[in-house]
Amino acid sequence: MRHRLNPTIALLPLALLAACSQEKSDEAAASADIASAPSDAALPDVSAVAPGVAFRFAYAFTLPVENVADVQQRHAAACGRLGLDRCRVTGMDYRQPSEGEAEGHLDLLLAPEAAPAFGREAVDLVKAAEGKVADATVSGEDAGGAIDTSHQTSRALKAEQARIEARLATRSLTRESRTELESRLTELRRELASQGETRRQAEKSLATTPVRLTYASEGLLGSGNAFTGAAKASWASLMTMLSFLLVIGGGILPWAALGLLGWFAWRGLRKSRHASEAVN
Numbered sequence: 001m002r003h004r005l006n007p008t009i010a011l012l013p014l015a016l017l018a019a020c021s022q023e024k025s026d027e028a029a030a031s032a033d034i035a036s037a038p039s040d041a042a043l044p045d046v047s048a049v050a051p052g053v054a055f056r057f058a059y060a061f062t063l064p065v066e067n068v069a070d071v072q073q074r075h076a077a078a079c080g081r082l083g084l085d086r087c088r089v090t091g092m093d094y095r096q097p098s099e100g101e102a103e104g105h106l107d108l109l110l111a112p113e114a115a116p117a118f119g120r121e122a123v124d125l126v127k128a129a130e131g132k133v134a135d136a137t138v139s140g141e142d143a144g145g146a147i148d149t150s151h152q153t154s155r156a157l158k159a160e161q162a163r164i165e166a167r168l169a170t171r172s173l174t175r176e177s178r179t180e181l182e183s184r185l186t187e188l189r190r191e192l193a194s195q196g197e198t199r200r201q202a203e204k205s206l207a208t209t210p211v212r213l214t215y216a217s218e219g220l221l222g223s224g225n226a227f228t229g230a231a232k233a234s235w236a237s238l239m240t241m242l243s244f245l246l247v248i249g250g251g252i253l254p255w256a257a258l259g260l261l262g263w264f265a266w267r268g269l270r271k272s273r274h275a276s277e278a279v280n
Contacts, residue, residue: 052144054205063131
């Protein structure tokens with residue numbers, strides 16, 4: 001890899017190998033988050049150290065607000081240059097929540113061998129646009145193990161199916177036994193169909209690598225960090241409180257003013273009465 005990796009990224013292949021050795025137990029399809037590492041480098045080619053694992057890549061980028069849409073379009077164009085057999089756009093959005101903010105995402109399906117190189121190119125485009133990688137994650141599912149387990153299950157089901165069909169071929173069965181065996185045979189056929197679908201889905205996951213690119217503008221309200229969330233929550237609470245006080249004030253102040261005017265009028269009348277009594 002041409003970029004200098006930080007220690008977390010450099011240890012990623014070892015983490016993947018450890019995860020794969022653990023997944024070689026009797027579990028059919030264990031899905032786990034293997035690595036999450038903010039870095040200025042793309043994720044490495046993990047397919048070489050973990051064959052049979054279906055990977056998902058995710059990148060989060062922060063950019064100057066004026067560059068978010070352009071970088072997103074450049075990433076989509078890079079996917080298009082690979083051709084539909086190696087890269088397809090499956091989802092895309094772009095939003096401007098307020099002035100000075102922009103965010104969006106781009107979902108892609110890549111050929112497994114093309115995903116690492118595409119990630120490097122995506123990071124290079126972001127860096128050229130004065131952006132940075134806020135987060136980079138690769139997760140994997142043991143699709144190969146799921147396929148092997150499904151084959152074993154199907155073999156057992158087919159063996160049982162053959163035994164039932166042999167018994168049904170005999171003429172000594174009672175009507176009740178025959179009905180029971182035919183019902184079980186129907187269940188076995190459904191289970192075999194389900195196992196076949198499981199294998200097809202696992203094989204499909206090995207044939208493509210989903211990649212999600214997320215974009216956010218820089219700045220206090222666009223960075224997406226913990227301080228940003230706290231600032232947004234505090235601002236929203238303040239606005240809610242002020243709105244509530246304005247509503248309450250709008251309802252109470254007219255009556256308070258009327259009461260105050262009545263009190264001044266009563267005091268004026270009282271003083272006038274006292275003055276009249278003093279003269280008399």
